[in-house]
Amino acid sequence: MEEAKYYSVRMRASQNIADQSESKHISGGELISTYSNIKESVNILLEKALTHSRGNADFMQIQFEAIQEPVEYIKPLEVRTNEVASMEAGQVLAKSLLEKAGIPKKTIDKVYENLSQYLEPAGAVLVDVQSGERVDDRKNKGIRVSRIDWLPYHFERWSDFYHIKGNQRLREALALATKVSSHPAAAAELCWSDDPDYVTGYVASKREGYQRITKLKEYGDERGGRIFFVHCSEELDSYIYYLEKKPVFIQWEGSREE
Ligand code: WAQ
Ligand code: MG
Ligand code: MG
Ligand code: MG
Known part of the structure; x- marks a missing residue:
């Protein structure tokens, strides 16, 4: 067998595992590492979970596994920041951006x-x-x-170029949203953090890009x-496989004249 080049490193941390039904998710994290960087990658995830605004974990799991699937490289979504004065204004904007991305109003409601x-x-x-129904069974x-x-340093170069304060959250969320939206089964994503701070x-959508609110x-x-x-006209199982298993690197080679 050929030697694997990359490793998936994942972390999850929670609280109150004595009573599984009451278990509270604290933090999760996932990244791709080379073999020589595994120690550093584990430390990044450990640090993320140990200093979390949702509280101190009493259970944490960090694991790595060799990636066998071929890697895909994709460009980050275009980013726009929409300043809003209140949560209510933000939610109104979120709904209208979902409609712009092609989601029917009745589905959003x-x-x-x-x-x-x-x-x-x-x-x-x-x-x-179409139906507005939840379709995963998780x-x-x-x-x-x-x-x-x-890819190493691509986020740093991207955020320097656009003069965006390159925080760790944006780094993770833009990568995730880019992967999620790049599949034909994807229409749009709505997200906000569960961190109180x-x-x-x-x-986010392929059509409208990554619209921060x-x-x-x-x-x-x-x-x-x-x-x-x-x-759902697309094969759902293969989308879920793609989301969980397909290794994807975000690659930014600089701006193009447009
Ligand atoms: N896969 C699927 N769902 C996830 C994942 C993942 N890898 N990570 C988090 N989630 C879900 C889960 O339900 C969390 O409760 C929720 O998303 C929020 O996760 O400034 O920080 O990591 O542009 O708290 C977005 C804006 C920040 C960033 C989102 O989410 C910016 C954020 P968090
Ligand atoms: Mg996260
Ligand atoms: Mg969180
Ligand atoms: Mg959640």
């Missing part, structure tokens, strides 16, 4: 009716664009997108999540 239960999983919830876990990272979220919830709120709007 249905998702918002079920929102509180969709914000619970430690992963993402998949919703059919219950309180959701789908965790994995095997995603920037981070209120910026986004709507500076306030989608109130400070202190620990509810957050991700909803992926999907075209």
Whole structure:
């Protein structure tokens, strides 16, 4: 067998595992590493979970595994930051951006009716664009997108170029949103953090890019999540396989004249 070049490194941390039904998700993380960087990668994820605004974990798992699948390279979505004065204004904008991305209004309304239960999983919830119904069967876990990272220094060069304060969250979220949106089954994504100290979220789609919205919830709120709007005409299992297993690097080679 050929020697694997890359490793998927994943972390999850939670609280109150004595009673699984009450277990609270604290932090998760996923990145791609070379063999020689595994120690550093594990440390990045360890650090992320140990100093988390959702609280101290009493359970943590960090694992790595060799990646066998061929790697795909994709360009980051275009980024736009929409400043809003309040959470209400942010949510109105999020709904209109979803409509612009082609999601029917009745689907958006249905998702918002079920929102509180969709914000619970430690992963993402998949919703059919047409029916507005949840279509994954992962219950309180959701789908965790994995095997995603920037090529070394590409995020730093990208954020320097656009004079964007290159924070770790944007780094992770833009990579994830780019992967999620690049598949034919993807229509749009709605996201905001479950961390009480981070209120910026986004709507992302191939068509409208990564649209940051500076306030989608109130400070202190620990509810957050991700909803992926999907075209169920596409093979759902293969989309889920892609999200969880396909190794994707975000590659940014500089701006093009447009
Ligand atoms: N796969 C699927 N769902 C995930 C993943 C993943 N790898 N990671 C997080 N989630 C879901 C899960 O339900 C979390 O509760 C929720 O998303 C929020 O995760 O400034 O920090 O990592 O442009 O807290 C977006 C804006 C920040 C960044 C999002 O999310 C910016 C964020 P968090
Ligand atoms: Mg995260
Ligand atoms: Mg979080
Ligand atoms: Mg959540």
